[in-house]
Each structure stands twice: as structure tokens, then as C-alpha cells.
Amino acid sequence: MEPLAVQQCVEVHQEISPIEKKIVEVTYDMKLYEDKITVKDYMYPITSIFDISYRKKEEDGAMGYIYLHTNKGVRTYYIKEEPSEFVNAYFKLKRERPELQ
Template identity: 60%
Template sequence: MNLLATQRCVEIRQEIGWTEKRTVETSFEMKLFEDQLTIKNDTFPLTSIFDISYRKKPEKDAMGFLYLHTSQGVRTFYIKEEPISLLNAYQKLKLERPELR
């Protein structure tokens, strides 16, 4: 199983302490392999993925959204970097493998 591309995603959550409210940001990797896409503990076979798209404003520190369109619905992930390598690798796989079209 060859790793074709990765995309760093961001998870944001609010924590409330005794005297303050904090925003905690953690990150994780979305990994594209020849037959599946893994996100944390979730695995999506490529045959269940219809498309991957994103929306991000051009500002340097702007938060963007990566949309994973699957047979189970659309999953949304926060991103800071544009996912060009992930999208290119996914589109190349779709062209090479007719069962993914």
C-alpha cells in the first residue's frame, strides 16, 4: 500500500476553565493510498468516494474547508494549506482506474 499524498487537517475545540475560555487547535493527517483514504481512525475505500473538493480564501492565515463527498454523505474538514497535491493524486487515480469514475 503506497502513500500517494497527505493533507494536514485542523481540529478546533473550545475548553472552558475556571476563569477563561480557550480555543485548542490540534492537527491530524489525511492520507491517500492507492485503494483507500484514511483520516484518524476512519478508513474510506476509494470506491465509496465520489469527489474531493475545497474552498479556501487566498489570505495566508485563512481557514479553509475540505469536502469529502462519499456514499455516506459529505464530510467537512478544516484546512490551512491548499490541498493541491491531494487533489492531483486523487484525480490521477480516478483517470487510471475506471471503477472510480
């Protein structure tokens, strides 16, 4: 099954060696399907998601956040790309399926 939308997320961590400390960024995809959202190895059923919001500065390369408001709390993911296409696809799906409202 093809995803309806894909949002690239970023995981940031430090690696420290005896001679240097560096910040490493690893990218992965958040995928929206008709019945779920997947993030790495985790799956959120679409019925468990109440809302999606984000906070992103307009500057190129600036770090932002996308928030999944779920029945188990708010899950936060780092982003660098504008997520409006992903968020709009979610709200379109929500409008088309009355059981999600």
C-alpha cells in the same frame, strides 16, 4: 504502504477553565492511498468516494474546508494549507483506474 498524498487537517475546539477560555487547534493527517483515504481512525474505501472538492481563501492562516463526497454523504474537514496537491493526486488516481469513474 506509503500514501500517495497527505493533507493536514485541523480540529478546533474550546477549552473553558474557571479563569480562561481558549481555542485549541489539533492537527491530523488525511492520507490518500491506492485503495482508501484515511482520516484519524476512520477509513473511506476509494470506491465509496465520488469526488473531492475544497474551499480555501488565499490568505495565510485562513481556515478552509475540504469535502469528501462519499456514498454516505459529504464529509467536511477544516484545513489551513492549500489542498490542491492532495486533490490532484486523487483525480490522477481516478483517471488511471477506470473502475473509479
